[in-house]
Amino acid sequence: MKKMHAELFVSSRRRHSGFSLAQLCILALLLCLTGFITPVAHAAPAPASIRYDAATRVFRIDAAGTTYVLGVNEHQQLQSLYWGPRLGAGDSFPQAKAMPEAASFDLPVTTTPHEFVGWGGGLYVEPDLKITFPDGNRDLALKYVSHKIDGNKLDIVMKDISREVYVTLQYQADAETGILRRSAEIENRTDAPFTIEQAAAATWNLPRGTDYRLRYLTGRWGAEWSVQQQPIHPGKTVLESRRGTTGAQNNPWFAIDREGGNDQEAGGVWFGALGWSGSWQISVEQDQLQQVRVTGGFNSFDFGYRLQKGEHLQTPYFYGGYSSHGIGGASRLLHRFEIDSVLPHAPHPKLRPVLYNSWEATGFNVNESGQMELAEKAASIGVERFVMDDGWFGQRKDDHAGLGDWYVNPQKFPHGLKPLIDKVHSLHMDFGLWVEPEMVNPDSDLYRKHPDWVLNFTGRPRTEARNQLVLNLARPDVRAYVFNFLDKLLNENDIAFLKWDYNRNWSEPGWPAVAPEDQKKVYVDFIRNLYSILAELRAKHPSVEIESCSGGAGRVDLGILGLTDEVWTSDNTDAYDRLLIQNGFTYAYTPGVMMAWVTDSPTWVNQRTLSLEYRFLSSMQGSLGIGANLSKWTPEDFATAKKMVAQYKSIRETVQRGSLYRLITPENNSEQSVTESVSRDGSQAVTFAFLHSSREGYPFPRIYLRGLDADATYRLSTLDGKLAPDTPASASGAYWMHRGVDAQLRGDFRAAAFTLERVGGGTAEK
Numbered sequence: 001m002k003k004m005h006a007e008l009f010v011s012s013r014r015r016h017s018g019f020s021l022a023q024l025c026i027l028a029l030l031l032c033l034t035g036f037i038t039p040v041a042h043a044a045p046a047p048a049s050i051r052y053d054a055a056t057r058v059f060r061i062d063a064a065g066t067t068y069v070l071g072v073n074e075h076q077q078l079q080s081l082y083w084g085p086r087l088g089a090g091d092s093f094p095q096a097k098a099m100p101e102a103a104s105f106d107l108p109v110t111t112t113p114h115e116f117v118g119w120g121g122g123l124y125v126e127p128d129l130k131i132t133f134p135d136g137n138r139d140l141a142l143k144y145v146s147h148k149i150d151g152n153k154l155d156i157v158m159k160d161i162s163r164e165v166y167v168t169l170q171y172q173a174d175a176e177t178g179i180l181r182r183s184a185e186i187e188n189r190t191d192a193p194f195t196i197e198q199a200a201a202a203t204w205n206l207p208r209g210t211d212y213r214l215r216y217l218t219g220r221w222g223a224e225w226s227v228q229q230q231p232i233h234p235g236k237t238v239l240e241s242r243r244g245t246t247g248a249q250n251n252p253w254f255a256i257d258r259e260g261g262n263d264q265e266a267g268g269v270w271f272g273a274l275g276w277s278g279s280w281q282i283s284v285e286q287d288q289l290q291q292v293r294v295t296g297g298f299n300s301f302d303f304g305y306r307l308q309k310g311e312h313l314q315t316p317y318f319y320g321g322y323s324s325h326g327i328g329g330a331s332r333l334l335h336r337f338e339i340d341s342v343l344p345h346a347p348h349p350k351l352r353p354v355l356y357n358s359w360e361a362t363g364f365n366v367n368e369s370g371q372m373e374l375a376e377k378a379a380s381i382g383v384e385r386f387v388m389d390d391g392w393f394g395q396r397k398d399d400h401a402g403l404g405d406w407y408v409n410p411q412k413f414p415h416g417l418k419p420l421i422d423k424v425h426s427l428h429m430d431f432g433l434w435v436e437p438e439m440v441n442p443d444s445d446l447y448r449k450h451p452d453w454v455l456n457f458t459g460r461p462r463t464e465a466r467n468q469l470v471l472n473l474a475r476p477d478v479r480a481y482v483f484n485f486l487d488k489l490l491n492e493n494d495i496a497f498l499k500w501d502y503n504r505n506w507s508e509p510g511w512p513a514v515a516p517e518d519q520k521k522v523y524v525d526f527i528r529n530l531y532s533i534l535a536e537l538r539a540k541h542p543s544v545e546i547e548s549c550s551g552g553a554g555r556v557d558l559g560i561l562g563l564t565d566e567v568w569t570s571d572n573t574d575a576y577d578r579l580l581i582q583n584g585f586t587y588a589y590t591p592g593v594m595m596a597w598v599t600d601s602p603t604w605v606n607q608r609t610l611s612l613e614y615r616f617l618s619s620m621q622g623s624l625g626i627g628a629n630l631s632k633w634t635p636e637d638f639a640t641a642k643k644m645v646a647q648y649k650s651i652r653e654t655v656q657r658g659s660l661y662r663l664i665t666p667e668n669n670s671e672q673s674v675t676e677s678v679s680r681d682g683s684q685a686v687t688f689a690f691l692h693s694s695r696e697g698y699p700f701p702r703i704y705l706r707g708l709d710a711d712a713t714y715r716l717s718t719l720d721g722k723l724a725p726d727t728p729a730s731a732s733g734a735y736w737m738h739r740g741v742d743a744q745l746r747g748d749f750r751a752a753a754f755t756l757e758r759v760g761g762g763t764a765e766k
C-alpha cells in the first residue's frame with residue numbers, strides 16, 4: 001500500500017481486479033505449492049482481504065501475517081472478535097454476542113469489547129466518543145447502519161439510536177505489514193451544533209488475558225526515547241500529551257506482549273501508534289473482566305470541538321499491528337510501513353544525505369564568511385548537504401529576539417543568502433536552512449505589530465519559554481503569514497532543505513478572536529493548519545525536504561512523518577548517551593529518519609571524552625550528520641572523518657532501509673550495545689558493537705547475527721575496531737548466526753563495526 005497518510009488530505013478509491021480476493025489468494029497459494037512461484041525476498045505481498053459474512057454479520061480482515069475480526073452483535077453494536085496471527089482461510093466466527101450482565105455494577109455496555117463506543121448508558125471504560133448536545137443531553141448510543149468494502153478499505157457507518165449523529169469507522173489494511181489504519185469521522189446531521197468532548201480514532205481490544213506487559217516511550221529534553229515496561233494490571237495507564245504538540249514526555253506509541261516467553265525476537269506483540277502532532281491520548285486499561293483495551297485519539301483534557309450542522313470531524317489515524325517475532329519484529333514492521341507507506345515519496349523516499357549542521361559549532365553567531373569556511377571543510381570530508389541553523393534572520397543575536405521576523409539579517413549577510421548558497425553549491429552540496437515558523441519573540445517586529453496573534457487568554461499572563469510565545473496557527477491570518485514567508489523564502493533562495501524547529505510547548509491556549517464555545521477548536525485546527533502548510537509547501541516546492549525538530553524529538557509521530565523527511569532525535573549528541581536514545585527511538589521509528597550528528601568531544605552534555613571513531617560509529621546507526629566545530633579539527637580528524645563518511649555511504653542504504661536487529665540493547669545499564677541491519681535484498685549486513693567499560697577481564701559477548709540466509713556465503717570486512725584473529729574472511733550465514741563473531745573490545749568506550757557481503761549460495765541461487 002502506498003502513502004496511506006496522504007489520504008488525510010486527498011481520498012482516493014481503489015479499483016477491484018476481475019478476480020475476488022479469495023480467488024487470488026487461492027491461486028497464489030496453489031502456484032506456490034506447485035512450485036510455479038518461489039517465494040523470494042521481493043515478492044509482491046498478497047493483497048489484503050476484507051470479507052463480510054452476511055449470515056453471521058462478521059467482518060474479517062486478513063493482511064500479511066495478521067487477521068482482524070469484528071462483528072455486529074445482537075444489539076447492533078460493533079464488537080471486536082479477534083486480533084492476532086493470521087488464521088486459517090476456512091476459520092469462521094459465529095455472530096458476535098454482547099457480554100451478559102456480570103453484576104448490576106457492570107453492565108454489558110461496559111464489559112463488551114466494543115470497536116468504538118459512545119459514552120452513554122452505563123459505560124465506565126474509556127469512551128471513543130462523548131458529545132454534549134445543546135439541550136443538555138449527553139447520552140450517545142451508536143449502532144451499526146451500513147458498511148462498504150473497497151479493496152483494502154472498509155467503512156462502517158454507525159448512528160446514534162435517536163439523534164442524527166453519524167460515525168464512520170474507517171479501516172485500511174496494509175498488505176505488506178498487516179498494519180491496520182483506523183480512524184473515525186463524526187458527522188453532525190442534527191439541526192443544531194453540538195460539542196464533541198472526547199473523540200478517539202479507535203479502540204483496539206486484545207485477547208482476554210492477565211499476563212500482558214506494556215512497553216511505551218518516555219523522555220524529556222536531552223533525554224528522549226526511554227523504553228519503559230510494566231505489567232498491565234487492572235486499572236488504566238494513560239499515555240498522553242497535553243502540550244498542544246506530540247511531546248517528548250510520552251510518544252504516541254505502545255507495544256504489548258505477554259510476560260514470560262517473549263524477547264526481542266520471539267513471541268507475539270500487539271503494537272500501535274497515533275498519527276497526530278497535537279495533544280493526544282492513548283489509554284491502556286484492563287477492565288473488571290480482564291479485558292485489555294487500548295483507546296487512542298485526541299486528548300480529552302480541555303477538549304471541546306463544536307461541530308456545526310453538516311460538519312464533520314475526522315479523528316487522527318490510529319495504526320495497529322501484530323508481530324509474531326517479538327518486539328524486534330514489531331519494530332521492523334513499523335519501520336517497513338513508515339518507509340513504504342507513510343513518509344513523503346513512499347514507497348521510495350530518498351536516502352538521507354550526509355549533512356553538516358552549524359548549530360553546535362557557531363550557535364547564533366552565524367555570518368557569511370564563517371559559514372563559508374565551515375562549508376569548505378564539510379565538503380572536504382564528503383558532506384552532501386550544508387545546513388545553516390538558527391541566527392541568520394531578523395535581529396537574532398541570541399534567543400531573546402528575532403523569531404517571527406523572517407528577513408535575512410543584513411549585518412550577518414550583507415548580500416543576502418545567495419553568496420553562501422552559491423558557495424555551498426560550488427562545493428557540490430545542497431543548502432539547508434533552519435526555521436521556527438510557529439514561534440515569535442516578544443522582541444520582534446511581528447509581535448509589536450500583531451500581539452493578538454499568539455495563544456493567549458485575554459488579560460492573563462503570557463508565559464514565555466526560551467523567551468518566545470506560540471503563534472496561534474489556527475488563525476487564518478497566522479496560517480497565511482507563515483505559509484507566505486516560507487513560500488517566499490523558498491521562491492527567492494535555492495534551498496533544498498528546511499529544518500523546522502519548535503522550541504516550546506503551549507501555555508494559556510486561548511483563542512480570543514473566536515466565540516468562547518469555539519476556542520477549544522485550537523487543539524485541532526492548529527495542527528490541521530500545520531499539516532496543510534507543510535502539504536502546500538511540499539506541493540509548491542516538491543524538491544524541498546523538511547526535518548521535524550522540536551528542541552530535539554518533541555514532535556515525532558506518524559502524522560508529522562507523512563509530511564517531513566527526517567526528524568531530529570535529540571539535542572543530546574553525546575555519542576554514548578545516544579546509544580540508549582537511538583535504541584528507544586527505533587522501537588517505534590525507522591533509523592532511516594533518525595538524524596544523528598557527530599559532534600565535539602568532550603561533549604557539552606556530560607563532558608565525556610569519546611574518540612572520533614566511536615562518535616562516528618554511534619551516528620552511523622542512523623542518518624549521519626556532522627555537527628562538530630570543524631575549525632578545531634586536526635588533519636588526522638579530517639582523514640578519519642573522510643574515511644568514515646565514505647564507509648557510511650557504502651552502508652547507508654542498509655542502515656536506512658534494511659531490517660534492524662537489536663542484538664544487545666543498551667537498556668538496563670548494559671555495558672554493551674550491538675545493532676545489526678540487513679539490507680532488503682539480503683546482500684549486505686552491517687553490525688555495530690559498543691562497549692561502555694570492561695569488567696574483571698571478561699571478553700565482549702559473542703555476537704550472533706540474525707536475518708541472514710543460512711546457506712549463503714558472506715564475506716566479512718571490518719569497518720573499524722578489531723575482531724578476533726580467528727574470525728574467518730568468509731563463511732555461511734549459518735556460521736555467522738550460530739557460531740557468531742567475537743569483537744575484541746576492551747577498555748572504556750570502545751566500538752567496532754563490520755559488514756558481511758553476500759558472495760554466493762543460498763536460497764536466491766537455488
Ligand code: DGJ
Pocket residue numbers: 359389390434501503549550551552568570571
Ligand atoms: C533546538 C534544536 O534542537 C537545535 O538543534 C537547534 O536547532 C536549536 N534549537 C536552535 O535554536
